[in-house]
Every structure is written in C-alpha cells, then in structure tokens.
Amino acid sequence: MTPASRRVLEAAGRLFYAHGIHAVGVDRIAAEAGVTKKTLYDRYGSKEQLVVEYLADRDERWRDFLGRRLEAVGEEPAARVLAVFDASHAWALERGGKGCGMVNAHAELSGPDHLAHPVVTGQKAWMLDLFTTLAAGLAPERREELGRALLLLHEGGLVAHGMGVFPEPLLCAREQARALLASV
Amino acid sequence: MTPASRRVLEAAGRLFYAHGIHAVGVDRIAAEAGVTKKTLYDRYGSKEQLVVEYLADRDERWRDFLGRRLEAVGEEPAARVLAVFDASHAWALERGGKGCGMVNAHAELSGPDHLAHPVVTGQKAWMLDLFTTLAAGLAPERREELGRALLLLHEGGLVAHGMGVFPEPLLCAREQARALLASV
DNA sequence: CCCACTTTAAACCGATCGGTATAGTCGTCT
DNA sequence: AGACGACTATACCGATCGGTTTAAAGTGGG
Structure with a gap:
C-alpha cells in the first residue's frame, strides 16, 4: 500500500x-x-471499489479493536459480553459520532448486488455469531435467543448513539445485557 | 394538496x-x-424541502398506524408496549424492507443544521417518551431505565430487520420486551 | 546508471445534478 | 366571458458527477 x-x-x-x-x-x-x-x-x-475498501477497512479496524479488548478481559463469557459493549462505547466516543458505518452504508447502497453488500451484512452476521458463541458458554440451550437479544441491544445502542436520543446509550445497553445474563 | x-x-x-x-x-x-x-x-x-415533507409524512403515517393499534389494545401498559412491537413488525412487513427511514435519512443528512434534522430526531424522542410513559405505568421508579431499554430493543429490531441479520427480529425484540416487563 | 514505479498537474469527456425560464393548455369558479 | 390556478412541454443554466487523457517530474532498487 x-x-x-x-x-x-x-x-x-x-x-x-x-x-x-x-x-x-x-x-x-x-x-x-x-x-x-x-x-x-x-x-x-472506481469509486464503487473504493467504497468496498472503505467498509472492509473499517470492519477490520473494528474487529482488531474489539479483539484487543477481548484479549485483555479474559475467558469468562459474561465478562466478554460486557467487554463488547464497553468496546463499542469507547469506539463510539472516538470515531463513531454518526452511528454504525455499516448500517449507514447499507441505507445508501441500492441492493444486494452491490459489491459492498457482503462486507456490510458480513459484519452483522459475525457480530451475531460472536454473541451467540458467548451466550453458549453461559446457557447452551438458550444460545440462539440470548445471542439475538444481545445483538438487538447492541445495535439499538449504536443507533441511539448516532442519533443522540439519550446520553451514553451503549452503557445503558451494557447494563441491560448484564441484567439479561444475570437472570440466566 | x-x-x-x-x-x-x-x-x-x-x-x-x-x-x-x-x-x-x-x-x-x-x-x-x-x-x-x-x-x-x-x-x-426545493429538493431539501421535499425531503423534509417526505420525512414528516412518513412520521405522520407511522404515528397514525401506531395510534390505531394502541387504541385497539386497551389501557393495560404492558399490553400497549407489546402492541408497539407488534405494530413495528406489521409496518416492517408492508413498507419497511430497508429499516427505519428516519435512521437512514439521518445517515445521509450532513448535520444538525439540516431542515429535516428536527423531524428525524423528533420521532426518536417521541418514541422514547412513549416507552417511558408506558413504563411509568408499570414501575414508576424505573421508568427512565425501562423506557430506554425498550427503545434500544425496538431500534435494534428495526436495524436487524432492515439488514436481514436474522428472521423476524421485531418479534424477537417483542419477546425480550415481554421478559423485561415480566421481571418488574 | 537505468528502468520501472509512483505521483503531480491540468485539461477534458459525456452525463447528471438542482434549479429556472418561457410559453401554452386545460378546467373551474364567479 | 373572463380570470385564475394547476398543469404540461421544452429548453436552458452553472456546477458537479464519475472517469479518462496526456504530459512531465520525482523516487528507489537492481
């Protein structure tokens, strides 16, 4: 490069x-x-290819950022889940003032045939898989349900942050995630 | 007109x-x-004014749609909360294939000085107020926390629907909302 | 030293952008 | 009848869009 x-x-x-x-x-x-x-x-x-590389780069940076945080927090699944929300909170503060770049890009891209589409949906699928895997370490029989619930809270937090609905929504989402996992 | x-x-x-x-x-x-x-x-x-009227019209349609559903469901707060998620589910099926129009518009609009900005943020503030008011009918001392949690689940469901992360996310969000309110 | 690679500079392409101008047609309401 | 509002048709404006072209000027490694 x-x-x-x-x-x-x-x-x-x-x-x-x-x-x-x-x-x-x-x-x-x-x-x-x-x-x-x-x-x-x-x-x-082309501009389209530049868009693809922009999204792929942003995705890679996020996964690296999250990966370093997960390394530091240890192996306990509940702590790792909370670390994801903490990472998003920190990420949103330093380079996320307008919400999730993948969601925003998805809103502008015409359809599933766009070259960048798999990059965008791939990140969300990866996040869902991450949450589901972590949930499996806490309650294997409820892994699907818990993984999806965590993803909903996480995405909701990102949107609320981007639009400034109320302050520090990702910490609020983290607290809800904590309560959800505590009830298992 | x-x-x-x-x-x-x-x-x-x-x-x-x-x-x-x-x-x-x-x-x-x-x-x-x-x-x-x-x-x-x-x-x-101007195009900008047309954008404003597009968003205001979509907002009005949504509030009417939701209002009719809330009328039909009665006065019990928990049932009304679930009715909001049911309404979003139905709305998403018939005219919401790409997620929330307000969130998508917010991603494209340059900044808070755009004429359409108050329309977009206004809807989210209205939704937060709605959830908070309903939560107050169930647990007045936790109204803020519950209202915000419900908003997070709702927004998360809309995003997940728009991006097709997993099927019927709004019903999943509804179930989480039900569990959340049941634990109060 | 040389060659391949990287980068700069500025003009240029057709297409489309948001927005305006002029001119004229149609139906409705007094 | 006549005035008026709603609408069509078409051409035009300067600016910008994504993308290309031709040229020359650094740059580093073999």
Whole structure:
C-alpha cells in the first residue's frame, strides 16, 4: 500500500462516514488526500471499489479493536459480553459520532448486488455469531435467543448513539445485557 | 394538496426510502410521479424541502398506524408496549424492507443544521417518551431505565430487520420486551 | 546508471445534478 | 366571458458527477 493510497483511504473513510457515500465525490476525496484523481483511480479503479475498501477497512479496524479488548478481559463469557459493549462505547466516543458505518452504508447502497453488500451484512452476521458463541458458554440451550437479544441491544445502542436520543446509550445497553445474563 | 403534489410525495417517499435520498434526483421523482419539474418546484420549492415533507409524512403515517393499534389494545401498559412491537413488525412487513427511514435519512443528512434534522430526531424522542410513559405505568421508579431499554430493543429490531441479520427480529425484540416487563 | 514505479498537474469527456425560464393548455369558479 | 390556478412541454443554466487523457517530474532498487 503506497503512501498516497493510504491517504486516499483515510480521507475516503473520514468523508464517507461523516457525510454519507453519495454525498462525497471523488474529486473531494482526492483533494483532501492531497492526491490527484489519476492516482486515486490507479489505486482503486472506481469509486464503487473504493467504497468496498472503505467498509472492509473499517470492519477490520473494528474487529482488531474489539479483539484487543477481548484479549485483555479474559475467558469468562459474561465478562466478554460486557467487554463488547464497553468496546463499542469507547469506539463510539472516538470515531463513531454518526452511528454504525455499516448500517449507514447499507441505507445508501441500492441492493444486494452491490459489491459492498457482503462486507456490510458480513459484519452483522459475525457480530451475531460472536454473541451467540458467548451466550453458549453461559446457557447452551438458550444460545440462539440470548445471542439475538444481545445483538438487538447492541445495535439499538449504536443507533441511539448516532442519533443522540439519550446520553451514553451503549452503557445503558451494557447494563441491560448484564441484567439479561444475570437472570440466566 | 393537489393531485399532482400528492403523486410527487408518493413517488419521493417510495424512491427516497428504497434508494436513499442523495441517490434519487428530482428529475426521476418528477418522471415517476407523471409530473414536470416545474410542477414539483411550484409545490415544494426545493429538493431539501421535499425531503423534509417526505420525512414528516412518513412520521405522520407511522404515528397514525401506531395510534390505531394502541387504541385497539386497551389501557393495560404492558399490553400497549407489546402492541408497539407488534405494530413495528406489521409496518416492517408492508413498507419497511430497508429499516427505519428516519435512521437512514439521518445517515445521509450532513448535520444538525439540516431542515429535516428536527423531524428525524423528533420521532426518536417521541418514541422514547412513549416507552417511558408506558413504563411509568408499570414501575414508576424505573421508568427512565425501562423506557430506554425498550427503545434500544425496538431500534435494534428495526436495524436487524432492515439488514436481514436474522428472521423476524421485531418479534424477537417483542419477546425480550415481554421478559423485561415480566421481571418488574 | 537505468528502468520501472509512483505521483503531480491540468485539461477534458459525456452525463447528471438542482434549479429556472418561457410559453401554452386545460378546467373551474364567479 | 373572463380570470385564475394547476398543469404540461421544452429548453436552458452553472456546477458537479464519475472517469479518462496526456504530459512531465520525482523516487528507489537492481
């Protein structure tokens, strides 16, 4: 990855997330990356491909961020679940002012045939699988139900944060998750 | 409201929701409404204003839809809470294939200075107030906490539905809401 | 030293964007 | 009859869209 292409991806990520994908043109991305459009197209080929790489990069950063937090918290399933909500809370504070980038992108992408569609749905499927796996360590017979419930709370927290419905919704979601797991 | 302006609003609502706001031009809206751009601009003045009226109209339809369902279910608070989830489930089936229109619009709108911003945040604030009021009828001392938890489950269900993470998420959210209220 | 690679600069393409202009038709209400 | 509001038709505006082109100027490794 060349220095210029890295700056392009950084600018694209910042602008796409802040203003939406359709609202940002490639000219602006190139300008803010300090790069010509030629360079941008040499590296990424098309805006659509740049969108795919933006989402894949954001997904990878999130999984790394979450992975480091899960490593630090140990093996106890309930603690790991709470660590997911804590990670989302921290993530939302530092680079998530507008809610979940995958959800926002999904709202703009036309249909399931878009190249970025599997990236978006893949993250949510991965999150559901993570919650379900953790739930299986607490109540194997209720793993499906608990995993889905945790995902609902998590997604709800992200949306509420993005729209500013009430303060610190991810900590509120974390508390509900704690109560839910305590009742098992 | 003239017949032409009604058709414009219908076409705008359908296209904005299905493809996103920035992805739909006024030419296409006018064409699908069977109307010239002149007529569209005579009635709505600008695309931005049309967006505002699209969201306000969708909000009004939702509140009417929900209001009729709440009327039919009686006065018992827990039953009314479940009726909200049932209403969202039914709404999502018939005109909500891409999740919450307000959340999707919020993802595309640049910032709090957009004319449509109060419409979007207003609906979420109204929903939080509704849940909190209903919760007050069950456990007045926990109304804030329960209202927020119900909102999280509800928003999570809408997002999960829009992205197709797992089937019938709003019924799953309803079941979690039922369990939450039963534990009070 | 050389060559392949990266990057810059600026002009250019057709298409579409939101928005406006002029002109004219139709039905309805006094 | 006449005025008025709703609407159609079409052409146009400057700006921006995604994308391409041609040129020249660094840059690092073999």
